[in-house]
Amino acid sequence: MECSQRGGTADGTCAAGYGTCCAFLQSCGTFVRENRTLFVNNNYPDAYDGIGTCQITMQKINSDICQYRLDFDEFLLAGPETENHICENDQLIIAGAPGSVPIICGMNRGNHIYVDAGTDPQNSMVLSVVTNGESFNRTWKIRISQIPCSSNYKADEGCLQYFSSVSGQITSFNYDPTEGLQLSNQNYGICIRQDRNFCGVQYTQCPDPDNDPIQSFTLSGNSNSNVPAMVGSTGSSNFCQSDYLIIPMVSNVGRPPSGPSANVDRICGGILSADVTLIPTTVRSGVKPFRLWFHTDGVEAPTDRDNKGFCLNYVQQPCMSSI
Structure with a gap:
């Protein structure tokens, strides 16, 4: 009941099987302050074939958050151009993270990225999917988890994966x-x-x-x-x-x-x-x-x-x- 009241949906089990995970589905133009947010394309689960920028702003749920983990449950964008393999058309861009996060595109289902959340409790980060070029059926569902500084599953410094x-x-x-x-x-x-x-x-x-x-x-x-x-x-x-x-x-x-x-x-x-x-x-x-x-x-x-x-x-x- 608490999950639905917060605007979420049940998504598997948590707490060693004793509880139900709560996931929050979000798409373009939203601010995210919930753990286990799912960033999806417009009209998901249908594919998206359009041109523009779809972005969300990630904000910490509390001051003890050190990292975000992005799991690509689904990720199909147009691939790179074929001469130098640069993501010229579709791109996933992460802005506001300390350090450099590479731009990626193409097929990345099952992969993941860790992002440093910074030390400022008010620090925000923008996750953008840019779509351009020829017609293409794009689909993405990116699971965003917020990782406490005190957790034993926090990645070591300098690890994108x-x-x-x-x-x-x-x-x-x-x-x-x-x-x-x-x-x-x-x-x-x-x-x-x-x-x-x-x-x-x-x-x-x-x-x-x-x-x-x-x-x-x-x-x-x-x-x-x-x-x-x-x-x-x-x-x-x-x-x-x-x-x-x-x-x-x-x-x-x-x-x-x-x-x-x-x-x-x-x-x-x-x-x-x-x-x-x-x-x-x-x-x-x-x-x-x-x-x-x-x-x-x-x-x-x-x-x-x-x-x-x-x-x-x-x-x-x-x-x-x-x-």
């Missing part, structure tokens, strides 16, 4: 095996919460039955042909300087880091591996905290073509393992 499970899957924005394109102008941290008695992480690129050769890790080069893994190190290599994934002190499983491979922290090219190879390899890192960094510049053509970004499965490794 935060994964709290022992194992899971990480994808770049707009990753899709068939239609996705790696977005340009991305620069953000990806963090994994270290569970007790786990001392490292192994990463494997996702299976890709839709493409031959496999394209679930294609960051640079022409993905229409076989592109090997390329590796580099920060500040001391000519490789992986434009588009790359940083995995600190990464090495291939079964090969102890030694010699040049001991300094690898950047991987690019078309295969996940800590060596130059055409064979996908499980890689590992024992650097703590568990953190990746993804970077792309604003240029693809003519060197890079049809790169899809990455899809990685990760598994934390027990401290007694050989990692």
Whole structure:
């Protein structure tokens, strides 16, 4: 009853199954001061095919809020242009957040973003979906959660994405095996919460039955042909300087880091591996905290073509393992 009186609707269970979650559906031009707000397109659940800007203003429910988490329950906007993979038409823009949040577009259902809410209790943030260009059936439902400073599920500082499970899957924005394109102008941290008695992480690129050769890790080069893994190190290599994934002190499983491979922290090219190879390899890192960094510049053509970004499965490794 209290949920409906506040203008919300029942949405699953909370409080370890003893209570019902209350969700608040909001669309363009509204101010949001409720936890578990669902920001949706006009006429949702029907698709939206129009031009303009749809935005909401997020405000803290109390002074103990440090972050917002945006879960993309549904997210389908027009993708980037196909030459340099820039979000020229449709865009999700977050304004008012301390630091930089990249602009994204395309297909991002199931992905998420953490946003720093700032220290000012009165600080507000504007979440905008800009739609432009050709006719396109767009749909979005973005679940907005407010995260207290004192909570144990708050992301570490500098993490645009935060994964709290022992194992899971990480994808770049707009990753899709068939239609996705790696977005340009991305620069953000990806963090994994270290569970007790786990001392490292192994990463494997996702299976890709839709493409031959496999394209679930294609960051640079022409993905229409076989592109090997390329590796580099920060500040001391000519490789992986434009588009790359940083995995600190990464090495291939079964090969102890030694010699040049001991300094690898950047991987690019078309295969996940800590060596130059055409064979996908499980890689590992024992650097703590568990953190990746993804970077792309604003240029693809003519060197890079049809790169899809990455899809990685990760598994934390027990401290007694050989990692």
